[in-house]
Amino acid sequence: MAPPRGTGAIRGRGRGGVGRRGARGAKRGGFAAARTRDAPPSEPEQSQSEESQASASDDDDDDDGQEAQPTSSAYAALLQSLSAVAQHNHASQEPRRKKRRLGVEEHGPVLPPGHHANADPPRPQNREIGPETRGDRVVALPLEEDVEEAATDGEEVDIEASTDAEKDGCSVFELHFANPDEKELTMRVKRILDNQWSSKMMDVGRGRGVLQLPGTQDIPLDRRKLKSTRDLQLKARLADNAHKAIGAFQEGVEQAIAPSIFGYQDVLFGARTVQNAGRLRDITCLHALNHVLLGRDRVLKNNAKLAAAKDDDDVQYRDQGFTRPKILFLLETKQACVRALDSITKLFDPEQQENKKRFLDSFSITEQKFSDDKPADFRELFEGNDENEFRVGLKLTRKALKLYSTFYNSDIIFASALGLRRAIESGDPKKRDSDFLSSIEMVMMEQADATLMQNWEHAEFVFEHLNLQPKEAHGCDFSRLRPWYSDDQAKYIRQTIIFSAFLTPKINTLYNKHMRNFAGRLKYTPDYTSGLIESLSYGIKQTFLRFDSPSHLTDPDARFKYFSSSMLPYILRFPKPMTGGSGVLLFIPSYLDFVRVRNSLVDTDISYASISEYTDPTDVRKARSHFMNGKHSLLLYTGRAHHFHRYNLRGVKKVVFYGVPENPLFYDEVLGFVAKSVERGEIGRAEGGVRATFSKWEKMELERIVGTKRVGKMVGDKGDVFDFV
Incomplete structure (x- = not known):
């Protein structure tokens, strides 16, 4: 994964592309996986390579070969099977059941407390299908693969049978x-607004x-309470695989969040770990999948x-x-995408x-890149393929993953x-397409x-483009x-599930602005x-020093002023012998x-060196060597440089934290x-x-390091110096 370059516009050099073609008046965006290495703020964005064109061409080939309209023979086979069902019902002289709207009360028990429902049956995602006119109605045809499989297997579609959910x-x-329930939904949306x-x-637990x-x-x-996957309402083909892969939900965290997920x-879960x-x-x-x-x-x-319905x-x-x-x-890297697909494959078990x-x-790199000391x-x-610009669609049929x-034409x-942002913003600004996120x-x-640690604006951009009204119909049967x-x-x-190792003000802002589910929301933080x-x-000895900061908007200015007036004189005070230097690391x-x-x-x-996420590897080696040997008394080191490289710095005798790191592990590792x-x-x-210097606006970061029982006093009480050993 490349370090982030800039805080505003997307900049980068690498490969990426968008292939588009027209089909029945609707756009089909074919997006190929792309390689990226973001450039520093001063570097212009370079053109994308020929790999994206090849990938886009492959997508067009897939579209021609896999997404064709249902064949007449396959559809005829399905109709023939439906006709056989109708003839059987007629022969037994059972009256044909009237098709009508079904209310929830006809399906069994009512909602859990606080929920209501009343209306009509539901549906999955059947978008590339073309409409066929039957009388004065428009009938959406099944997917080509589903029709062909049913015809090949001799499977009849039982139109009277209920799905697992309907039962x-x-x-x-x-x-x-x-x-x-429309009234309940309207009322809850008003309360959310x-x-x-x-x-x-x-x-819950810890x-x-x-x-x-x-x-x-x-x-x-x-x-x-959900104790295992046996307590879930799963499709039959997932139940056994789910029990093998997941089984019982672990007490504490899993049993706490599973009812909200399913x-x-x-769900905003702020306790994700490697384990x-x-x-x-x-x-x-x-x-x-379910x-x-x-x-x-x-x-x-x-x-x-x-x-099978009659015109009347x-x-x-x-x-x-x-x-x-x-x-x-x-997802954050291509390798993370491989892991997610492996999980889906394990649960879906396609032919x-x-x-x-x-x-x-x-997407995958199997060889190990890092030693165990990382x-x-x-x-x-970062193990495996750590490229962080990619997008790929996945289509599910009854027998296959495509x-x-x-x-x-994708389900996932x-x-x-x-x-995703590159895919939306590429090409003519007047023809930018994000309609595939509308549903x-x-x-x-x-x-x-x-x-x-990349550029949070990219995530905000994606959420701003979710569930917008589409600009084109794309074959929708209204x-x-x-x-x-x-x-x-x-x-x-829409349900939004976010996992994070810790929570920050930016993540909380996303929670408040975009996680507004009418069914409710759960935020979980560790103890x-x-x-x-x-x-x-x-x-x-560890000393925390609080400085006054009237507003979070002016906090950077107040922090720099405090550094210049108090911390810099402290750094310059250290003796600088001929060998060894003062060894001050400024994080x-x-x-x-x-x-x-x-x-x-x-x-x-002052003699200083610096290492940031943009520093050339050669300059990094020089800076580390000169600091370790005492040629430089001060080393400036950024949080993102540590995130992307986890350097093991030698010659560090004292540490000054310009601000409290968001990731508490960084504090431990630098100490x-x-x-x-x-x-x-x-x-x-x-x-x-x-x-370590801090202001009252860093309460969340400080809490993770000093603990909940101390943070209130450190932020709000009198006194501005707090010592720990």
Whole structure:
């Protein structure tokens, strides 16, 4: 993964492309995986390479070969099977069941507390299908592959049989997507717009959760407990695989968040670790697959009912969106995309996987790049293919997974935030297309903390373009469009699941602005009662200094002023012997602050070196060597440089934190540089030390380090110097 370059416009050099072609008056965007290396702010964006053109051409070939309209013979075979069912019913002299709108009350029990429903049946994503006129109705045809498989296997579509969701009146899919109560939905949306949320605290294991529902009433915490995948309403083909892959939900975290995930509530989970990442991925992939299959089967069943219905039957099936894609995975690297696909493949167990070799050749690197001395979270993020500009579509049929499907023919889209933004903004500004995001019903963001270390504006851009009204029809059958799509309420139906190792103000802003699910939302954070500092045993003095900062908008100016007046004189005070130097490491979390401090040192007589995320590797080696040998007394080091490289710096005798790092592991690792100098005998334990400056606006970052029981006093009480050992 390349370090981020700039904070505003997208800049970069590399490969990426968008292939587009017309089909039945609707655009089909074929987006190929792309390689990127973001450029520094001063570098112009370079043209994309020929690989994107080849990939776009491949997508066109896929579209011609795989996405053709259903053959007349296949469709005739399906109609013949339906005719056989009708003749059988006539022969037994059973009256043919009248097709009509079905209310939820006919399906069994009512909703769980706080939910309502009433309306018509639901549907999956059937977008590349073409409409066929039957009488005065428009009938959406099944997917080509589904029709052909049914004809080949001799399978009859039982139009009277209920889906798994329909058999269970408490099906959350039915209540949330297929038949949400219109009055209840309207009322809750109004409360969301008025920012009226009722909250309930949940103490779970080593963390705490806040469950919010739109409204002001008290929340009864009588949520259904999920102990294993056997307690879920899964499609039959997923149930056994889910039990093998996931089995029982672990007590504590998993049992706390599983009801919200499978209950279609928004989830912001701020306790992702290397240890729990795999199971969290399996759980979300299972949920996404089940959602796709429930909707897909509903559409195919309703198609069959419409095909067999008489012209005088008064029947409506509101079971579709504007476009086919329903699931969006926002991932950080290509290797993370491989892991997500592996999880889906394990759970779906398809007979065929089309374009899998092409995908692995482009997305996966198997050889180990890093030694075991690198931290586990670093190796998980950057091991394998760490390119961070990509997008690829995945189409599900009854027997196969089809990779590199065009976006408008995909059920699931895997992409990085940067890759998706490039796809939308490429080409003519007047013809930019984000309509494939108009009907997204589920978003999974796996590593929000890693996205923060790139350019968070890319993530904000993607969320701003979700569930907008499309500019073109793209073959949509509006007679089957779910009402809440046309009412522009899809963003309140959409489920958003975000995993992060920790939470920040930017992530919280995304939570408040874009996670506004009418079913509610859950925010989970780990327990920081003791903080990181109690687990450190270096025996090195650590001093935290608070400075006054009236506003978070002027905080950078107040911080720089405090550094210039207090911290810089402290640094210059250290003796500078002929060998060894003073060995002061200045850790600066923000690149913009780094530039400001570096420029301020130009007119001083201090000998310093600097390492940022943009520093050339040759210059990095020189800076590290000169600092270790004492030729430079001060080393400026950015938080993102540490994120992308995790350098093991030698010669560090004292550390000054210009600001508190968002990732608490960085504080531990940088403090460890001083501890290693003590272990090597380069300095005595009393000579080493750490100073960290902070303001009241860094409460979240400070809490993770000093603990919840101390942070309030440090931020709000009298006194501005706090010592720890």
